[in-house]
Amino acid sequence: MKTIIEPFRIKSVEPIYFTSRQQREGLLQKAHYNPFLLNARDVIIDLLTDSGTSAMSSEQWAGIMRGDESYAGSESFFRFEKVIKDLTGMPYVIPTHQGRASEKILFTVIGGEGKCVISNTLFDTTRANVEFSGAEGIDLLCPEGKIPAIPASFKGNMDTAALSRVIEERTPASIAMVMITVTNNSGGGQPVSMANIREVSRICKQHGILMFIDACRFAENCYFIKEREEGYAHTTIANIAKELFSYADGCTMSAKKDAFANIGGFIALKDETITEQCRNLLIITEGFPTYGGLAGRDLEAIAIGLQEIMEEGYLKYRIRSIAYIGEKLDEYGIPYIKPTGGHAVYLDAKAFMDHIPVHEYPGQVLSSALYLEGGIRSVEIGSVMFGKYGTDGSLISPPMELVRLAFPRRVYTQSHIDYVAEVIVEVYKRRKEYGGLKITYESPMLRHFTAQFELI
Numbered sequence: 126m127k128t129i130i131e132p133f134r135i136k137s138v139e140p141i142y143f144t145s146r147q148q149r150e151g152l153l154q155k156a157h158y159n160p161f162l163l164n165a166r167d168v169i170i171d172l173l174t175d176s177g178t179s180a181m182s183s184e185q186w187a188g189i190m191r192g193d194e195s196y197a198g199s200e201s202f203f204r205f206e207k208v209i210k211d212l213t214g215m216p217y218v219i220p221t222h223q224g225r226a227s228e229k230i231l232f233t234v235i236g237g238e239g240k241c242v243i244s245n246t247l248f249d250t251t252r253a254n255v256e257f258s259g260a261e262g263i264d265l266l267c268p269e270g271k272i273p274a275i276p277a278s279f280k281g282n283m284d285t286a287a288l289s290r291v292i293e294e295r296t297p298a299s300i301a302m303v304m305i306t307v308t309n310n311s312g313g314g315q316p317v318s319m320a321n322i323r324e325v326s327r328i329c330k331q332h333g334i335l336m337f338i339d340a341c342r343f344a345e346n347c348y349f350i351k352e353r354e355e356g357y358a359h360t361t362i363a364n365i366a367k368e369l370f371s372y373a374d375g376c377t378m379s380a381k382k383d384a385f386a387n388i389g390g391f392i393a394l395k396d397e398t399i400t401e402q403c404r405n406l407l408i409i410t411e412g413f414p415t416y417g418g419l420a421g422r423d424l425e426a427i428a429i430g431l432q433e434i435m436e437e438g439y440l441k442y443r444i445r446s447i448a449y450i451g452e453k454l455d456e457y458g459i460p461y462i463k464p465t466g467g468h469a470v471y472l473d474a475k476a477f478m479d480h481i482p483v484h485e486y487p488g489q490v491l492s493s494a495l496y497l498e499g500g501i502r503s504v505e506i507g508s509v510m511f512g513k514y515g516t517d518g519s520l521i522s523p524p525m526e527l528v529r530l531a532f533p534r535r536v537y538t539q540s541h542i543d544y545v546a547e548v549i550v551e552v553y554k555r556r557k558e559y560g561g562l563k564i565t566y567e568s569p570m571l572r573h574f575t576a577q578f579e580l581i
Contacts, residue, residue: 129445132438133535136183142166149497157577158493158562160502169500170537170545172530175468176341177223177381177388179534182433185385185426192422197413201421201428205391208428212363213340213370215393217400219407220417220424224341224379224390228254230410231377231392232301234402235335236260240301243291244339245270245283246311247304249510251339253571260301263291267321270312271524273473276463278353279318281309281346283325292332302335303328307346307369311506313527314342314447314466316349319357319369326372338376343369344383345467348440362435375399382468385430385534389423443467446542447532453546459553468531472549474507475526478556483508483522485561485581491528491552494559499548503530509564510573 144152144167156162160173171178181189193200206218221227228251236242236258247255247262255262265287270280283305292300305322309315322338329336347365351357357365370376374396380389394400404414411418419427433439444467451465460476478487488505495501504510507526515521530545566577 129442129449129539131535131538132436132442133182141169143169144500146497149500153493153497157565157579158489159573159576159578160492160496160504161574162577163496163502167500168496168502170541171502172469172532172545173502173504175382175531175533176379177386178536179381179385179387180536181385181387181426182429182535184433185429188425188429189422192420192425194421197415199415199421199424201424202415205424205428208431209391209393212366212431213376213393214367215370215375215395217394217397219392219394219400219403219414220419221390221392221407221411222418223381223388224377225250225254226411226418227377227379227390227392229257230403230406231337231375232258232260233406234399235301237301240299241295242301243288243303245281245305245317246309248306248310248339249571249573251304251306252511257570264311265291266309266312266524270309270315273313273462273471273476273525273527274460279316279321279349280462281307281312281315281317282321283317285321285324285328288325288328292328292334297332297334300332300334302337302374304337304339305373306339306341308342308349308467310341310468311511313462313471314345314469314529315462316346316353316467318354319350319365320354322369322372335374336372338370338373340370340376340378341382342468343378344434344440345443347435348437348444349467351437352444362437362440366435380427380430383431383434384427385433386423386427389419389427391417391427443534446539450530450542450546450549453543454549457550457553459549462525462527470530471506472528472530473525474505474528477528477553478559480557481559481561483526484520485563486578487561488526488528489562489578490559493562494552494556495528495530495548498552498555499544501530501545501548503528505529505573509576 238259241261267282269277375394460473462471474488481487488507508522511523562578
């Protein structure tokens with residue numbers, strides 16, 4: 126295949142500051158072996174998240190200058206609203222300052238004690254907001270999605286047979302909603318098929334259960350549908366997206382992902398009563414309904430970004446550049462979730478650091494090692510992020526121990542990607558030199574953000 130070239134030109138740059146391995150050793154120790162606690166200046170390649178870290182286009186920056194900062198009835202809001210209505214087909218749009226604000230409002234209204242939220246996989250903040258409302262989060266990932274080494278086209282799918290069983294066991298009245306995350310972030314950035322979304326929607330309608338989409342990376346998911354699912358090869362991304370959203374009663378989105386924005390989010394809904402309840406809470410917590418915690422300039426940037434993300438040339442480059450890293454890792458037999466997803470490479474830390482037991486957090490060890498060897502910041506998605514404790518105090522681990530390297534959109538070039546692959550290979554060759562970690566401090570919720578560790 127020809128060299129992957131970026132479908133954009135660089136107009137503005139910022140410097141990267143290089144550290145030595147010796148310096149990083151001290152910095153990592155000072156950060157208690159948690160990459161979240163590192164200063165950004167001390168990171169060479171920052172793959173901690175693709176959320177809010179993308180590079181905006183010249184059109185988005187022009188939109189920033191056009192932003193209408195009126196407190197109520199801003200023209201920027203009406204442009205924002207129209208783009209989202211056209212995209213989702215949903216009549217009610219509520220702006221928020223980011224995705225977790227949307228989740229907090231939605232689950233405060235719909236969640237609560239005695240209820241549950243079923244998902245293909247809830248991500249960290251989504252699960253935290255579900256649980257904070259008093260509800261229970263239940264993940265029903267398809268069987269193939271739990272086996273990193275075996276490729277499949279749609280490993281982000283929900284297990285629909287398991288969904289029917291849970292509905293029967295729990296009763297529909299106890300289920301606040303079913304939420305499908307596209308792409309499935311905790312499951313390796315893997316896509317969900319249109320057939321799966323359609324079937325989940327059918328089951329929900331049959332039982333009178335709300336069905337929502339967590340739409341953070343909807344465009345990447347739509348591109349996978351176009352490439353892999355029969356009947357969509359000649360359908361535009363916009364039309365695939367319209368069909369996808371048509372099966373849902375509502376959606377939440379962090380615009381910090383597939384809208385290229387540095388801040389922002391929204392809730393889109395079909396039900397007027399739920400909308401009214403959410404808006405009332407929005408006014409208390411976020412702001413007036415036509416700005417929702419955002420400046421007018423942010424509303425403009427999001428509206429433009431939601432249109433730019435559906436450009437197929439960009440999506441082809443985005444998906445191909447992630448696959449390229451997977452091909453480099455295959456040359457050395459390095460374990461990762463196959464095939465690569467849309468926004469990140471997910472290393473299989475359990476297989477990568479197979480000498481470290483799960484209660485010594487192999488994913489956190491691997492994430493620390495990537496920083497130590499090459500100044501790369503990544504995030505653990507395993508027993509630190511999703512682990513719980515049993516009644517006897519023992520660790521209850523999730524099915525997979527992963528390390529995610531999430532690539533900001535339009536930020537890094539091909540040479541950066543080659544460097545990342547080289548560092549992963551170097552760590553793999555030296556993996557037996559690394560030992561386990563233990564937690565010395567943790568918060569009761571979302572502990573991975575602030576947890577502290579020490580070497581065992």
